[in-house]
Amino acid sequence: MDITLDKKSPLEASIKIKLKEVDYQPKLDEKVKDYSKKAHLKGFRKGKVPTSLIRKMYGKSLIVEEINHLVSHSLTDYIKENDLKLIGDPLPNMDLVKDIDWENQKDFEFEYSVGLVDDFTLDVSKKVKVKSYEIDIDDKTLNETIENLQKQHGNVTNPEESIETDSLYGELAAGDGDFSKELLIPIESVEKKERKILIGIKSGTTVEFDIQKAFMDSAELAKLLETSADEAAAMSGSYKFTLKNVNRTEPAELNQEFFDKLFGKDVVKDEADFRERVKTEVAKNYHRDSQYFLEKTVKDVLVDKTKIKFPDEFLKKWLLHSNEGKVTEADVEKEYDLYVQDLKWSLIVNKLTEDQGIKVEHEDVKESAKNLIRQQFGAAGMSEQFDSNLDSFADNYLQGQDGQNYMRVYNQVRAEKIMQYMLANVTITPKKVKPEEFQKIVLG
Numbered sequence: 001m002d003i004t005l006d007k008k009s010p011l012e013a014s015i016k017i018k019l020k021e022v023d024y025q026p027k028l029d030e031k032v033k034d035y036s037k038k039a040h041l042k043g044f045r046k047g048k049v050p051t052s053l054i055r056k057m058y059g060k061s062l063i064v065e066e067i068n069h070l071v072s073h074s075l076t077d078y079i080k081e082n083d084l085k086l087i088g089d090p091l092p093n094m095d096l097v098k099d100i101d102w103e104n105q106k107d108f109e110f111e112y113s114v115g116l117v118d119d120f121t122l123d124v125s126k127k128v129k130v131k132s133y134e135i136d137i138d139d140k141t142l143n144e145t146i147e148n149l150q151k152q153h154g155n156v157t158n159p160e161e162s163i164e165t166d167s168l169y170g171e172l173a174a175g176d177g178d179f180s181k182e183l184l185i186p187i188e189s190v191e192k193k194e195r196k197i198l199i200g201i202k203s204g205t206t207v208e209f210d211i212q213k214a215f216m217d218s219a220e221l222a223k224l225l226e227t228s229a230d231e232a233a234a235m236s237g238s239y240k241f242t243l244k245n246v247n248r249t250e251p252a253e254l255n256q257e258f259f260d261k262l263f264g265k266d267v268v269k270d271e272a273d274f275r276e277r278v279k280t281e282v283a284k285n286y287h288r289d290s291q292y293f294l295e296k297t298v299k300d301v302l303v304d305k306t307k308i309k310f311p312d313e314f315l316k317k318w319l320l321h322s323n324e325g326k327v328t329e330a331d332v333e334k335e336y337d338l339y340v341q342d343l344k345w346s347l348i349v350n351k352l353t354e355d356q357g358i359k360v361e362h363e364d365v366k367e368s369a370k371n372l373i374r375q376q377f378g379a380a381g382m383s384e385q386f387d388s389n390l391d392s393f394a395d396n397y398l399q400g401q402d403g404q405n406y407m408r409v410y411n412q413v414r415a416e417k418i419m420q421y422m423l424a425n426v427t428i429t430p431k432k433v434k435p436e437e438f439q440k441i442v443l444g
Contacts, residue, residue: 001070003078011116011311015078015090017071019108028066060102071110085117087311087343088318115311115318122306122351128426130301132294133433133441135286137279141435145282146275150251153261162201162246164188169245172225175208175238183224184247190214198241206242211235286435293442298422303344310340349418356421360414365406368413369394 002018075090090112100108162168164187173180187198194214197207212235215221222232252258259268268274319332319339352358370390398406433441 001074003074005082005084007116009311011118011309012314013114013116014093015075015112015114017074017110017112019067019070019110021106024063024066024070027070028063031062031066064102067108075112084114087115087117088315089322090114091314091318091321113314113317115314117347118309120306120308120347120351122302122348122355124302124352124422124425126425126427128298128301128305130294130297130426130428132428132430133290133438134430135283135290135435135438136432137283137286138434141282142275142279146254146278147251149262149278150254150258151249153252153258154249155252157248157250159246159248160202162187162199162243163248164195164199165248167247167249168198168201168241168243169247170241170243173240173242174235175240179235181225182244185224185241189220189224191216201243203243203245206240208238208240211237211239214239286438289442290438294423294428295419298419298426299345301426302348302422303341306344306348308344308347310343312336315340315343349415352418352421353414358414358417358421360410360417364413364417365398365409366391366394368409369398369405372409373397 001020001023002016004016005013006016007013078084079086079090091114093111093113096109096111159166167184167186169182169184171180171182172185185198187195190198191214194209197209201207211221215224215232218233219229221235222229225232252261254271254274259274260266262268263274263277268277316329316332316336319336320327320329370393373390373393398409
């Protein structure tokens with residue numbers, strides 16, 4: 001057997017495999033003998049079928065099977081032994097395969113195109129600078145949060161006549177068409193200029209409005225109608241709304257009953273303590289959002305700063321081949337840049353893991369699984385019996401779904417360790433901002 005690597009460029013190469021009869025014949029003879037022992041053919045006793053008959057009946061399929069097996073394993077071994085860092089999988093030259101005469105040919109030649117990983121430099125150091133955001137929970141944000149909590153836990157009433165803060169339940173129907181749907185419309189979700197038509201109306205009243213003027217945000221309309229944004233955006237013309245019920249939420253009072261409902265009995269004693277508790281929870285949520293945005297920023301900066309060349313032509317062919325029938329050339333062209341960004345990040349992670357010797361031990365995976373279980377059941381109030389059985393719960397979970405749970409947690413722990421290394425080694429400049437400023441930054 002002869003295997004050679006032909007580098008066409010630093011990023012693309014072909015691997016050629018040449019087989020002579022002597023390379024595959026011994027194993028093929030073994031297969032034929034094995035078939036003759038197991039074959040059940042009329043007129044022959046079991047194990048007494050002549051090998052010549054087996055070759056005549058199954059020769060082509062056996063040789064195809066043996067050569068494919070030999071080529072596949074030889075290709076894999078060659079890649080490992082020569083430490084070839086590939087992008088995607090080897091792509092076979094199908095023209096060579098189509099020309100094979102399996103009946104008469106003795107020697108065979110196969111060729112595979114491969115994409116090679118660019119030898120790139122990765123800089124994860126203090127030279128890399130990013131901003132982190134500390135969200136200042138001001139009185140305005142705190143008051144809005146408390147008002148929302150009061151609404152969420154308030155009492156719903158059904159007054160006779162609507163006001164701007166009400167939600168209206170009724171039937172929406174197209175003025176010219178078959179569309180009709182019962183739904184709940186919060187008046188505040190309607191464009192300000194169009195709200196007046198829904199204010200001061202009573203049950204049984206029918207009003208008419210232009211759907212596009214009333215809901216300029218098609219995403220908001222799609223949410224109300226429980227349909228797609230595209231379908232909502234396509235709606236136009238005059239629509240009629242017949243009111244069936246006015247829903248009004250009376251905000252919950254700031255009393256002990258309300259405090260107990262949110263935080264547990266007697267955990268909060270008065271309004272001052274309540275405000276402090278809410279502020280702490282809001283701060284936790286914003287910190288989680290800020291941390292996520294920081295990690296995303298680090299990822300984006302490193303992907304942008306790290307220069308990696310890709311074998312574009314090979315990659316596009318491989319994407320088509322590996323997703324055969326599922327994507328078109330147009331799909332690949334459209335999504336290619338996003339795919340390359342993800343691939344770039346994957347290469348950065350792999351290089352950092354290798355260069356820094358970042359490892360994930362079994363105990364790391366198990367501890368993470370135990371934390372997941374604690375979160376699922378709630379850390380507070382867990383019994384001693386539950387805690388003592390946590391090890392077995394974690395083991396059972398990690399063995400589930402044929403090991404997929406284990407790999408899922410493993411990859412999560414690995415990603416966390418890599419991000420921890422990155423955050424510890426780049427320069428992070430903290431900046432205090434108001435919640436609305438942070439939202440603008442996140443939205444770009």
